[in-house]
Amino acid sequence: xxxxxxxxxxxxxxxxxxxxxxxxxxxxxxxxxxxxxxxxxxxxxxxxxxxxxxxxxxxxxxxxxxxxxxxxxxxxxxxxxxxxxxxxxxxxxxxxxxxxxxxxxxxxxxxxxxxxxxxxxxxxxxxxxxxxxxxxxxxxxxxxxxxxxxxxxxxxxxxxxxxxxxxxxxxxxxxxxxxxxxxxxxxxxxxxxxxxxxxxxxxxxxxxxxxxxxxxxxxxxxxxxxxxxxxxxxxxxxxxxxxxxxxxxxxxxxxxxxxxxxxxxxxxxxxxxxxxxxxxxxxxxxxxxxxxxxxxxxxxxxxxxxxxxxxxxxxxxxxxxxxxxxxxxxxxxxxxxxxxxxxxxxxxxxxxxxxxxxxxxxxxxxxxxxxxxxxxxxxxxxxxxxxxxxxxxxxxxxxxxxxxxxxxxxxxxxxxxxxxxxxxxxxxxxxxxxxxxxxxxxxxxxxxxxxxxxxxxxxxxxxxxxxxxxxxxxxxxxxxxxxxxxxxxxxxxxxxxxxx
Amino acid sequence: xxxxxxxxxxxxxxxxxxxxxxxxxxxxxxxxxxxxxxxxxxxxxxxxxxxxxxxxxxxxxxxxxxxxxxxxxxxxxxxxxxxxxxxxxxxxxxxxxxxxxxxxxxxxxxxxxx
Numbered sequence: 001x002x003x004x005x006x007x008x009x010x011x012x013x014x015x016x017x018x019x020x021x022x023x024x025x026x027x028x029x030x031x032x033x034x035x036x037x038x039x040x041x042x043x044x045x046x047x048x049x050x051x052x053x054x055x056x057x058x059x060x061x062x063x064x065x066x067x068x069x070x071x072x073x074x075x076x077x078x079x080x081x082x083x084x085x086x087x088x089x090x091x092x093x094x095x096x097x098x099x100x101x102x103x104x105x106x107x108x109x110x111x112x113x114x115x116x117x118x119x120x121x122x123x124x125x126x127x128x129x130x131x132x133x134x135x136x137x138x139x140x141x142x143x144x145x146x147x148x149x150x151x152x153x154x155x156x157x158x159x160x161x162x163x164x165x166x167x168x169x170x171x172x173x174x175x176x177x178x179x180x181x182x183x184x185x186x187x188x189x190x191x192x193x194x195x196x197x198x199x200x201x202x203x204x205x206x207x208x209x210x211x212x213x214x215x216x217x218x219x220x221x222x223x224x225x226x227x228x229x230x231x232x233x234x235x236x237x238x239x240x241x242x243x244x245x246x247x248x249x250x251x252x253x254x255x256x257x258x259x260x261x262x263x264x265x266x267x268x269x270x271x272x273x274x275x276x277x278x279x280x281x282x283x284x285x286x287x288x289x290x291x292x293x294x295x296x297x298x299x300x301x302x303x304x305x306x307x308x309x310x311x312x313x314x315x316x317x318x319x320x321x322x323x324x325x326x327x328x329x330x331x332x333x334x335x336x337x338x339x340x341x342x343x344x345x346x347x348x349x350x351x352x353x354x355x356x357x358x359x360x361x362x363x364x365x366x367x368x369x370x371x372x373x374x375x376x377x378x379x380x381x382x383x384x385x386x387x388x389x390x391x392x393x394x395x396x397x398x399x400x401x402x403x404x405x406x407x408x409x410x411x412x413x414x415x416x417x418x419x420x421x422x423x424x425x426x427x428x429x430x431x432x433x434x435x436x437x438x439x440x441x442x443x444x445x446x447x448x449x450x451x452x453x454x455x456x457x458x459x460x461x462x463x464x465x466x467x468x469x470x471x472x473x474x475x476x477x478x479x480x481x482x483x484x485x486x487x488x489x490x491x492x493x494x495x496x497x498x499x500x
Numbered sequence: 501x502x503x504x505x506x507x508x509x510x511x512x513x514x515x516x517x518x519x520x521x522x523x524x525x526x527x528x529x530x531x532x533x534x535x536x537x538x539x540x541x542x543x544x545x546x547x548x549x550x551x552x553x554x555x556x557x558x559x560x561x562x563x564x565x566x567x568x569x570x571x572x573x574x575x576x577x578x579x580x581x582x583x584x585x586x587x588x589x590x591x592x593x594x595x596x597x598x599x600x601x602x603x604x605x606x607x608x609x610x611x612x613x614x
Contacts, residue, residue, distance in 0.1 A: 146567050146570075150570065150574070153574045153577075153578070156578075157577065157578070157581060160581065160585075161581075164585070164588075167588070167592070168592075169589060169592045169593045172585055172588055172589040172592060173589060173597070173598055175585055176528055176582065176585045176586065176589065176598060177598050179578070179581060179582050179585065180522070180528070180531050180532075180535070180582070180598075183535045183578050183582070184519075184522060184535070184538075186574075186578075187535065187538050187539055187542055187575070188538075190542050190571055191515065191538075191541075191542045191545065193567075194542060194545045194546050194549055194564070194567075195545070197549060197563070197564060197567075198545075198548075198549035198552060198553070198564075201553060201561075
């Protein structure tokens with residue numbers, strides 16, 4: 001079904017796939033056209049429309065039980081470019097379109113368009129968010145490796161300025177470091193794509209997956225592209241740029257950067273190894289990726305334990321949680337592959353919601369207390385209970401305690417590792433959970449048990465509710481019905497091959 | 501005209517030199533130049549691939565050529581963005597460094613220091 005040009009014809013309703021890309025691009029252009037004053041309004045109006053489109057695409061994929069394809073301009077690959085939506089891309093798209101309005105609602109207080117003179121920071125913030133949305137749309141739906149390269153660059157160019165919106169020197173330095181790592185990543189990805197094109201004459205994912213054999217050129221290309229994408233995903237030891245960048249960005253931007261932007265390049269690594277390169281023997285590269293992931297879990301958690309600032313702690317916990325994503329790679333083939341796949345995707349989305357909730361809460365803590373030093377959090381939980389409740393619920397997912405999406409993800413991954421007899425990864429998952437409990441205890445214990453402390457200004461209730469809603473979604477993911485996991489399998493190459 | 505193998509080796513050498521520079525040079529400006537060196541190597545590879553893929557009366561396969569133009573535009577935009585950040589950093593602080601400890605004790609920011 002997935003193989004062969006004939007099965008890759010455009011499907012009914014495929015035109016819908018262009019909208020998650022077209023709408024935000026139109027929003028960016030309109031924002032420039034109508035001037036900075038309208039950028040906020042345009043972003044806020046388009047966000048629910050995009051959520052509706054994402055849900056419609058998911059319904060389409062669910063209804064047809066197979067990937068939805070749209071051929072741009074009617075030119076079929078290899079000459080043209082295809083957009084494809086499978087269960088994975090539909091779920092990621094819905095996640096992105098849910099997180100985006102949450103971050104926007106939260107950000108309205110800090111990036112409100114001023115009444116008098118036009119200001120640059122709010123205009124930049126609202127347009128950059130839409131640019132990220134457009135880039136993510138292409139990343140999730142793109143069916144051509146070069147098209148995905150452009151998407152990756154768009155994502156970087158939109159994400160880097162978000163880090164340094166307030167212009168403080170440390171944010172500028174963090175943004176520059178982020179950009180340099182990202183440029184290294186994209187140029188290596190491009191080199192790998194060039195080698196693949198040279199060897200097979202196409203960059204369409206499905207055509208490539210039919211033609212690719214385990215040849216030296218393919219191994220070199222796979223290595224270069226993976227290394228590049230790992231730098232963008234901030235997998236240990238290429239994580240150095242992430243903590244300063246994510247910790248210094250404004251809270252709403254941190255939520256998007258940690259929740260969504262690093263997942264963009266992760267999606268491409270999944271596409272590369274599962275959709276483009278299933279012909280390669282994946283045991284050794286999978287083991288290398290999982291070993292790096294394990295190192296990320298352990299090193300990121302230990303570093304998180306040692307941080308003095310709340311936002312830095314949460315940023316280092318992102319480094320650790322990214323590690324879990326890579327445990328799905330050594331489990332890619334075998335009867336346990338479906339569980340590993342579901343676990344990996346579940347980890348990606350539950351971390352997106354949980355981490356966004358935590359960064360938003362941390363932003364509220366920093367604004368209300370005037371600082372975010374962990375040592376000064378004593379009693380803050382009594383002064384702002386809703387914020388710390390959201391922080392704790394998000395933490396539940398990071399630790400992998402039930403009920404939470406993080407628990408479902410880690411449980412599925414653990415079941416798969418045990419079925420596959422790869423015990424080592426199971427031990428890492430358990431150790432990572434304990435370490436996460438350790439660093440969350442450092443925040444929550446003093447905050448809940450001290451005497452209530454005076455706030456500089458109490459947090460806005462509406463912003464607390466946004467953070468809490470995201471944390472609740474991360475919890476509710478634990479109750480995802482069986483159908484959800486069936487949905488995730490739509491378009492997974494091995495699952496589709498078994499159906500054929 | 502040099503052969504495809506020679507050009508490929510030159511491309512690989514450029515990528516290697518650029519990567520070495522990107523990792524070892526501490527100054528951001530030199531890192532940006534090193535990135536452009538890697539970019540040149542990659543674009544050269546695209547050029548060879550275009551020539552190798554020539555068919556049906558074309559002097560070269562136009563698809564990699566189209567890709568290389570996009571790649572050059574993207575690399576240019578990336579360099580411009582990086583340079584803008586370097587300049588802004590210099591304007592704000594009078595120096596340009598990526599050392600993380602350089603900003604741990606900013607004079608007027610209560611959030612970063614005890």
